[in-house]
Amino acid sequence: MTATVKKVERVVPDLAMKAYVPAILEGLGVTTRHFVQNLGNLVSGRKKSKRGTEEIATIRYPDEKREYPPRYRGHHRLMRREDDQVRCVACFMCSTACPANCIYIEAGEHEDPTIEKFPVRFDIDHLVCIYCGMCEEACPCDAIRMDSGEHTKPKYSRTDQRVHLVDLLERGGPSIAKQGGRFS
Amino acid sequence: MTTLILYALLKIAGFVLGYVMLTATLLTWIERKQSALAQDRIGPARASIMGLRLGGLLHIPADAIKSFTKEDFIPDTPNPWLFKFAPVIAFIPAFVMFAVIPFGPGDLIISSASFGVLFILAVTGISVYGATLAGWASNSSLSLLGGLRAAAQMISYEVTMGLSLVGIFMVYEDVNLQNVVIRQGSNVLNWGIVTQPLAFFLFLAAVIAETKRGPFDVAEGESELVAGYFTEYSAMRFAMFMLGEFIAIVGVSAVLVTFFLGGWQVPGLEETGGWYTVLQVSAFALKTWFLCWLQLMIRWTLPRFRYDQIMHLGWRILLPLSLLNVLVTGIVLAIIHG
Amino acid sequence: MPTLKINDQEVTVEQGTTVLKAAAETGVEIPTFCYHPGLSAPANCRMCLVEIDGGRGPQLMPACYTQAGEGMDVKTDSPTTKDAQKSVLEFILLNHPVDCPICDQAGECTLQDHYFDYSAQPSRLRHTKVHKPKVKVLGPNIVLDAERCILCTRCVRFCDEVTETHELRVTQRGDHSEITTFPGLDLDNKYSLCTADICPVGALTSRGFRFKARVWNNKRTKSVCDQCARNCSTFVDTLRNDVKRVSPRTNEEVNSWWACDEGRTAFKKYQEGRYLKGVISHEGTTNELAPSDSYHRLGSQLSQTVEAHGGEAVGILIHPSWSNEDIFVAAQFAMEAGFSLYVGGRATDGYEDNILIRGDKNANRYGMNLILEAMGVKHGGVDSLAAAIEAGTIRTLLILDGEHALPESVITSIGQVEKVIALAAWQTPILDAAHVIAPTRLVYERGGTFVNFEGHIQRFHKTQMHDVNILSPWHALSTIARAGGWDMQYDRISDVFAGMAEMVPRFAGLAYQELPDDGVTTVQAASTGAV
Ligand code: SF4
Ligand code: SF4
Ligand code: SF4
Ligand code: SF4
């Protein structure tokens, strides 16, 4: 394999460039143009300038929030069955797939023999999590999702960042995905 | 006698406390808002009193409250006294400068000293100590480096600063600032910026370097020195550094106006007194504000120079140019005056 | 001695060898379900079908059952064979629930493995699957999921051929066939957990291990069961430093493929009342003590008693379930200091069979006798201990391990002993009388060797760890001896073993690090002196 080399012409500065001043004035022109246009918009209350190019790029964050893209991987949530019970069957696929090893599950015996297994504890340590999405990818039951569109909030203590079953379920909604190839 | 003193106090109160302090305080907000607008951002908007935000203007009182109430942290330093005193040294000279600046015709100058220019040069020279001592007394490597950079830079540019003013003295044949302004007259073509255009640019560059503001702000270059010489400062002492910096901006703007933009002169207005004086004082204020705005704009337009570039620019470009300016001025003057 | 070709490779085997074993000899693996080396071969799952040309043209025949014949041509990777394997798997999986997410077998499931290796095709079933009972409790240790059963009948054969208790049977026909117990019978025999082991799928699972862990997360360590004189080879599975499961490790010399339920569930009784600190009881109040301090306490107590009343005044009660190293150090200590040595131990429940379970519930009585005999240490039983206490000759009694079955006479008279001190891993009633207790490690937390009732020596390994400051018994005893002023310089278990191998003729030539996983038999001639 031959490496392709791209030759970049060196810019030889002429006197005007060396004197800086023209370039400085040009730069001042650009910033001043933005300043004046934005000031005009601010004073007149317009959102966009007439040319439609200069637009304020930032938002007033906690008051306004940007929509996350639909595939944003945010706060985990655990989905529920039709009867509101947790869909998760404590199969440990997510915790096995998790590269950060931050999912802690304890399984319990469910009284309904068609469900059998369910998580009595399901903790995710959000300080350790790297939001890779492997867990939702691994889940065979559509039980864990990261589509809440919420990022993890800052908390006052490390232990608070361990989110538990209850919290995860509260964010969850119903899912009717079919399990295990069962028909009926 | 009493009336004289009262009149002097009134001038100090009106000009220094009223105009300068107000401008400097507003500049702390303007700097944030102006840079935001120039960069397509919203800028300060969070501080609010019952939902009233005033475009972030309330950040000024918020900052004041914060500065007064925060812990005044003093690092483990062998020179605590020096550490406490350094911000004062940085703060005072910026203030004192206004004593010799005429803000209106006649006696609208706090001290009409005949050595006005020299006073300004001397006082700006002192402000180097504030930064250097702060860096030294902080007992921190970052602060020390910042202080050293400040010292080297300010001393280098002081030379250019002084030399670029020589042309002005030669043209207007006086060192009393009021006289310089009067000699510039109301004819724009006779103002310093026209008669000494090169000196204007040299002086502008030199004073920006003196105030250690972008693009000459390596002394507090946060990318490598955290905050340079005032890294270890907090609360009110930190605020004094910041306020001193903004007052210095107003100060150098006022000096620039005086030397190069005809001071309080209004173009085409010969008479003084009465409402004319009001107009002229306002002209001074407006010109000064414009230059403050220009300085902020320069800061938010140009990237920071490297330290060696600053030295190169100071000693190998600006200094020869200012000497050349003196030479050319002399020759031209000799030709004109025969 | 027929010679046959397996995948064009010639191999000569004994008359009567199955094709499956012949293939294994050449390194060719044939998938199986129902075949188990310890059971008869009913050839009912058909997973092992391979293409065999015995002279009458190629035919699909079950490798587990077909005997190798002269000139056979076996093809295990021909398209026909592969197709057969795929079809068999599809058939087996037809009604399989595939609840791997909730199935305890997942991760060690033969059906999963074979599916990925030999089938990997999606289900083509477009009808409702046949449903059968789930979570059906068969006995105290076993639960059945009839849907997952592939009807290999390994479990049935186990109960028929190994335990001969005949609890299980296949009922119904066709795809409704189902494993059940005989009416009125529970799957309740001494080896019932083995059915969960041999069940190739998750149909039979252990109730004790159910949902406790996923098998791939477990750490597996080779160990030896210490609950009777058989010394079954085991695997101990731990998760986060907790023992989760004990399962038999195949060892033809000792336990073949099996292990008894009691030994496998014994770890549970040690989970409560574990000593993690030393304990001092004084007039009704108890205080805790750092482990190292408690060893010093024991050492100084012993040296005080010896100084005041002589070595005879110290009674030391050793446990025949302790490893050779522990017993050797205890015996050496007793000899050096002149202590009176007594042998305690667990009581028998009177049950013994000719499968595995021995009446002697102590793991290492054989080894202990070898050591005591070789060293010539005088020792008595618990009865002589009772007599000595009665006679008042024992001032300080050092109880090693709390799991002794003491006769009533000792329990009532133990209060007369001036100081009762103990080195124990967990709380037992007899330790209530102790004034100072120093902690030591459980058998799962330490390494060592046992000699079983047939003279087979095996090494067991550390499977979990609580606190490095808590020492194994041999190490603790050596520390105690040093603290009491005796010369005892053991810091590595291999040194202890080397010292022991020098002294005990039956261990001569053995080295701790080099003992094979399956152990070695120390007996060449008829057993000498062993109980
Ligand atoms: S997002 Fe990734 S790191 Fe976070 S819990 Fe899921 S698998 Fe683990
Ligand atoms: S993979 Fe899904 S079903 Fe399995 S434990 Fe995780 S969340 Fe529960
Ligand atoms: S028996 Fe095997 S294939 Fe069937 S559900 Fe259990 S793990 Fe899955
Ligand atoms: S329960 Fe297990 S061992 Fe018994 S027949 Fe079914 S699959 Fe085979």
Ligand code: FES
């Ligand atoms: S293993 Fe041969 S038929 Fe089952």
